[in-house]
Amino acid sequence: MKSNRPSKPERRPNRMGASATPRNERPRREAPPRLENVRPQGAVSSQMSWRDKFDAWSAHHSNSAIESLLRMLGTPLQSLMTWLVIAIAIALPAALFVVFSNVQQIGQSWQDSSQISVFLKKEASAGQAQDLRSRWAKRPDVVQATYVSPEQALEEFKLGSGLGELANHLDENPLPAVILVKPKIGGNAPDALTSLQQALVADPLVADVRLDMLWVKRLHQFITVAERFVVALAGLLALGVLLVIGNTIRMAIENRRDEIVVVKLVGATDAYVRRPFLYTGLWFGVGGGILAAILLALGFWWLSAPVTQLADLYQSSFRLQGLGFIESLQLILIAGFTGLIGAWIAVARHLYQIQPR
Amino acid sequence: MIRFETVSKRYDTGYEALARVDFEVESGEMLFLTGHSGAGKSTLMKLILLMEQPSNGNVFVDGHHLARMPKSQLPYFRRNIGVVFQNHQLLFDRTVYDNVALPLQVAGYPHQEIGKRVRAALDKVDLLDKERSNPMTLSGGEQQRVGIARAVVNKPTLLLADEPTGNLDPELSNEIMTLFRQFNEVGTTVMIATHDVELLKRMNKRVLGLVQGKLVHDGVLW
Secondary structure: OHHHOOOOOOOOOOOOOOOOOHHHHOOOOOOOHHHHHOOOOOOHHHHOOHHHHHHHHHHHHHHHHHHHHHHHHHOHHHHHHHHHHHHHHHHHHHHHHHHHHHHHHHHHHHHHOOOEEEEEOOOOOHHHHHHHHHHHHOOOOEEEEEEEOHHHHHHHHHHHHOOHHHHHOOOOOOOOOEEEEEEOOOOOOHHHHHHHHHHHHOOOOEEEEEEOHHHHHHHHHHHHHHHHHHHHHHHHHHHHHHHHHHHHHHHHHHHOHHHHHHHHHOOOOHHHHHHHHHHHHHHHHHHHHHHHHHHHHHHHHHHHHHHHHHHHHOOOOOOOOOOOHHHHHHHHHHHHHHHHHHHHHHHHHHHHHOOOO | OEEEEEEEEEOOOOOEEEEEEEEEEOOOOEEEEEOOOOOOHHHHHHHHOOOOOOOEEEEEEOOEEHHHOOHHHHHHHHOOEEEEOOOOOOOOOOOHHHHHHHHHHHHOOOHHHHHHHHHHHHHHOOOHHHOOOOHHHOOHHHHHHHHHHHHHOOOOOEEEEEOOOOOOOHHHHHHHHHHHHHHHHOOOEEEEEOOOHHHHHHHOOEEEEEEOOEEEEEEEOO
16 A cells, blocks of 8 residues: 555654554655654653563562552551551451360360270179170270279379368278270261160170260360351451451552552553552551461460469360461461452552543 | 544533544644633543543544553553643652652663653753752742653653643743743654643644634634
8 A cells, every 4th residue: 555655755664553544544744854863752661671671560569569568657556556456357266266276176185085984883893894894805896995993993083183081081982893995986986986885885784884975076066166156257357357458548549649640641550550559458467467466476375374274273284375486477478368358459449430530 | 643533522411522623633743722711622632641532533643543442551552642731740749850750660661761861851841950859849830840851751752731831921931832842843742732822823833723622723823
């Protein structure tokens, strides 16, 4: 098409795509000749190498990160309050999770030592009891069977209960002989346990069989219920964190409306405009997470001494397990991520409403 | 560079800002846009910048059919247009230097390149000694020149100015016009909206005259 117009040989390469579409074939006035040799202009950005672009991109990332952090620290009281709100919302479910994992630990250690206590009738002699013990020990579903004579049981009672004085005043030993049977199957096979229990109770020498599993199972069920409660609570509080951060970001956007308008007018991409606000959200989340970790550490430190004393009273070696280093880091990461999402939602909702007018 | 094909703009309120406007601007031209306030000057500028969409007709700028431009292209398109506002739209929370550097930072220029170009632009508008000042402390004319420096720092192919001399005395407005002329002489297409008839007479350039949204004049003076 251009060959039809040989009269215009010197035209500057036309970025308007004149050869592509007929609508540009309308005759146009020739530009003054001095325009032929002006400095290159226009799509200047295309003259930049990919390396420059990447450098600029990463520079803007670190700039946005640092600047948004400095902005936050510029209004310390306001930021601290937001951080605290987030920290409390995170620390509450996290504390409950930690408490339940501790309770579960107790349950586990008791479950491992789960055993069936078989109480023998009074008339059973020590010899009969020993026979019974060795017979049961050979059963395939029994790991171990231990005979505890009434005298041994009394000794244990004296030592363990703190009521030794009372026992000394007894005329005769009220305790029966006991055979402790450790079943091979774990706590997850209640049917097998029940059949074992029935087999044991069938012996004429047996007075009663106590399966210690039941309350462990109840504890487990309780923890499952409580865990669901905590998950729901954590979900609600996470939503709260999202709303708090979303609202904070919305105000930050409102405060910088003029800047956003100007920056959009000079050709900022949406990603460029978004970036500082996303970092603001990230910092709110991370700051809240760090505060939450500190709150938790303080709280568990404060609790650990009385809990240890309590455990000692129960002759348990149980110790309160707080949040470890890795878990604290995970907590902070999760908080930061939540902050980022909250900021993203706020930015998506509010930033696009701000257009140059 | 700019072509309007029977462009109309009717706002949601029913107000017709532009009615079947046709004109074409060549690359490297310098021209004025005039009319009373409300005649459609600002609307016309906004259509070029794609701050508004026309109700009817087609707008072409720099080879782009604006109605068909994908949203993702808009920032890159705007980087080629420098804009000077009557209220100059400077950011008062940062220095003159940072205001002028904004278009370059947005476009991702390397640090040293930004420094070079910002100083060149500030030198051009004779404000090199004010680069560390806050624009709030500058006079109206100086603020307007900072706005011009920001508009040209990216070496745009098209420079739009909406009432750039709006509240400046004649001497200052002459200075600013001289600047625009200099940019035009190195090849930038310059379009200036003004209602200052004296200025139009002095400049003796092509004038587009708008009356109630209609293009009633196209040519040198009247």
